[in-house]
Structure formats: structure tokens, C-alpha cells
Amino acid sequence: ACVKQEQSLTTTNSTNPPSEKGSVRVAVRVRPLNSVEKSSCGKSCVTVQPPDTVILGKDKSFTFDYVFGPEKGQSEVYEQVVRPLVDGIFMGYHACLFAYGQTGAGKTYTMGTTWYKGSISTNHGMIPRVINDIFERAKSEMTAYDISIRVSFIEIYNEDIHDLLKFYPSSGNVLLNSNQKIGIREDEFGNVCVTGVHEEPVQSYEEAMACIESGSLHRATAAHDMNQQSSRSHAIFTIIFTKSEKGQEGIASKVTSQFQLVDLAGSERAKRTNASGARLKEGISINVSLLALMEVISVLGDEQKKGSHVPYRRSKLTRILTNSLGGNSRTAMIACISPSDDSFQETLNTLKYAHRARNIENRPVVNQD
Numbered sequence: 253a254c255v256k257q258e259q260s261l262t263t264t265n266s267t268n269p270p271s272e273k274g275s276v277r278v279a280v281r282v283r284p285l286n287s288v289e290k291s292s293c294g295k296s297c298v299t300v301q302p303p304d305t306v307i308l309g310k311d312k313s314f315t316f317d318y319v320f321g322p323e324k325g326q327s328e329v330y331e332q333v334v335r336p337l338v339d340g341i342f343m344g345y346h347a348c349l350f351a352y353g354q355t356g357a358g359k360t361y362t363m364g365t366t367w368y369k370g371s372i373s374t375n376h377g378m379i380p381r382v383i384n385d386i387f388e389r390a391k392s393e394m395t396a397y398d399i400s401i402r403v404s405f406i407e408i409y410n411e412d413i414h415d416l417l418k419f420y421p422s423s424g425n426v427l428l429n430s431n432q433k434i435g436i437r438e439d440e441f442g443n444v445c446v447t448g449v450h451e452e453p454v455q456s457y458e459e460a461m462a463c464i465e466s467g468s469l470h471r472a473t474a475a476h477d478m479n480q481q482s483s484r485s486h487a488i489f490t491i492i493f494t495k496s497e498k499g500q501e502g503i504a505s506k507v508t509s510q511f512q513l514v515d516l517a518g519s520e521r522a523k524r525t526n527a528s529g530a531r532l533k534e535g536i537s538i539n540v541s542l543l544a545l546m547e548v549i550s551v552l553g554d555e556q557k558k559g560s561h562v563p564y565r566r567s568k569l570t571r572i573l574t575n576s577l578g579g580n581s582r583t584a585m586i587a588c589i590s591p592s593d594d595s596f597q598e599t600l601n602t603l604k605y606a607h608r609a610r611n612i613e614n615r616p617v618v619n620q621d
């Protein structure tokens with residue numbers, strides 16, 4: 253697996269394009285009120301002011317790159333926020349998309365790791381759409397280029413990395429894999445990779461979706477007070493895309509890009525979930541990694557902090573995302589929020605977090621009725 257991984261490390265070569273201005277695009281997505289919320293209070297405490305402002309309560313206004321109200325579907329989010337990242341992959345950039353927010357706010361729905369069946373339809377989230385788009389475009393480029401696609405799927409739980417494709421049927425030697433130690437390694441170009449993780453070569457949308465389905469079933473979930481199915485781990489699905497001109501041998505013609513799609517663990521504060529013991533430990537490691545992620549993206553996005561130390565090493569999450577968050581990458585965050593009054597404080601925390609990730613000036617509140 254380490255040798256295979258080394259191939260994916262050939263990311264800094266002459267054919268990859270130069271860095272783009274490295275700031276993170278931040279979108280906020282408000283999910284619809286669910287039936288329980290509708291019957292208990294029925295009112296939303298979130299107002300969307302298109303195209304880019306969201307107001308919480310009466311006067312807490314935040315401006316982002318994009319704001320999607322509850323009526324906006326998966327395809328609109330994809331077209332505006334995610335498609336440019338796929339464009340980048342074909343040009344040799346890395347990409348990173350993550351969904352942030354409290355449990356139940358719509359991260360998994362948005363990323364699309366639970367909706368596997370059939371070709372793309374209204375409910376399919378970002379990961380199936382990315383995969384579909386990559387294969388569609390690859391088809392049209394296959395006469396001129398050799399294209400290969402591999403996927404991996406891991407989760408980070410309590411700062412331990414688990415391979416969600418470890419027992420995938422074609423992962424070869426299950427026994428060998430189960431004893432293999434997963435690690436994080438840096439090569440001489442500064443590329444960071446996870447070693448000891450299965451990378452599945454995939455030839456079609458269906459084959460890639462089968463990996464998601466299998467991996468999602470393995471994802472560690474633990475019941476806690478807020479949501480029985482709440483995921484307390486960060487899940488990272490990685491697409492490794494290699495393109496080289498037909499008939500050209502050697503590394504110079506080869507471009508390898510990776511797209512990391514991250515469904516982050518719920519951002520809710522431990523206190524709110526009445527956590528103790530193991531749950532509290534989970535909560536602390538989640539908070540540490542989310543804070544580290546914030547620090548990394550705010551340093552990278554702040555022109556004035558250019559050249560400052562980037563604290564990638566503060567958590568496994570930021571370490572693993574090093575390549576995707578750095579200069580040669582397009583990154584977007586979708587902050588998911590609930591419109592319900594009950595979630596006011598958590599929604600405020602999410603908006604503050606997302607806002608810090610992107611240094612955009614807030615607009616004054618208008619049309620408050």
C-alpha cells in the first residue's frame with residue numbers, strides 16, 4: 253500500500269499548475285425545519301438574504317461566499333460550490349471540501365454518503381456528484397490521455413485512523429491489511445500521505461459508489477444524547493486522479509491530483525450532550541481537531557499572515573489534509589445549520605466558526621421584518 257501511495261505523492265512535478273491564491277470558499281446551508289421542529293415551534297430563527305448573507309435571530313448578520321436557504325437543492329450547491337473544485341482537479345490542482353456543523357444540521361445529507369442507489373437524482377449529495385462528474389469528463393478526455401482513478405476511505409476517531417475499506421472485497425489480503433499499521437508520512441517534497449490504507453482502483457461511478465456504501469457501513473457511530481446515529485468521527489473520502497498524455501512515458505507528463513471530501517464530526521459542545529467518560533474524550537478530541545482546522549485555514553486564508561507557521565501538526569485531521577489545504581489546492585467549506593430555535597446557540601457557534609474561516613466583512617442588517 254505504501255508503494256501505491258508513493259505514486260499518489262507525485263503531486264509536485266513540473267506539470268502541476270502553480271498555486272492559486274489560497275483562500276477557502278465558505279458556504280452556509282440552512283436545512284429545512286423537520287416535522288418535529290415544525291410541530292413544536294414551527295418557526296425558523298434563520299433568515300437568508302441572498303446572495304451571501306444569513307441573519308440569526310433579529311440582528312446577528314454574517315456574510316459568506318454563498319448562502320443556501322432550505323429551498324435550495326443539492327444540484328445548486330454542487331454547481332456553485334463544488335464544480336469549480338472538480339474543474340481544478342482536471343487542471344492539476346488538489347481539492348478539499350468539508351462539511352461542518354452540529355449533529356443533525358445536514359452534513360451527511362450534503363456530502364451524500366448515505367444515498368448510494370441509482371444514477372444522480374435530486375437527493376444525491378456532493379460526493380456522488382463529484383464522482384459522476386469526474387467519470388463523465390474523464391470519458392471525453394480518454395482519447396488524448398491515460399486516466400486512472402483510485403479511492404480511499406478513512407475515518408479519524410479519537411485521533412486514531414481507521415481504514416473503512418480495509419475489508420473491501422478486492423483489498424487483496426485481508427489478514428495482511430488488518431495487521432498493517434496505518435501511519436502518516438511526509439516525503440522529500442513535503443507531500444503528506446497516509447500509509448497502510450487500501451486504495452481501490454475504480455473504473456466507473458458504480459464501482460466508486462460501492463466503496464462508499466461499504467465504507468459507510470463500517471463508520472464508527474456511537475449513540476449519545478443528541479442523536480442515536482450521530483457520528484463522532486471525521487470521515488475522509490479521497491479520490492486520487494492521475495492523468496498523463498497518451499504515449500508519453502515518465503513522470504514529467506503525469507499529473508496526480510487528490511480530492512479529499514470530509515464529513516466532519518458534529519461540532520456541538522460536549523456540555524450540551526451531557527457527555528462523560530468515553531463520550532467526553534470523543535468530544536475533546538473532536539474540539540481539538542476542529543480548532544486546529546480553523547487555525548490552519550485562517551492562517552492560509554489571511555494575506556497578512558502569509559509566511560506564518562501553519563499549525564498542521566496539531567491534529568491528525570489537519571495533518572492528513574495538509575496537501576489539500578495548502579497552496580496548490582482549491583478548498584471549500586459548507587457550514588450546515590439548522591433553522592430551529594432550539595439550536596440557536598449551536599447555530600451561532602457554527603456561523604462564527606465558518607466566518608472566522610473566511611475573512612469576509614459582514615454587511616449591516618437590512619430588511620429585518
Ligand code: ADP
Pocket residue numbers: 282283284322353354355356357358359360361362482483518588
Ligand atoms: P448530520 O450529518 O449533520 O448529523 P444529517 O445529514 O444526518 O445531519 O441530517 C439530519 C436529517 O435532516 C436527515 O434526515 C437529513 O435527510 C435531513 N436533511 C438535512 N439537510 C437537508 C436538506 N437540505 N434537505 C432535506 N433534508 C435534509
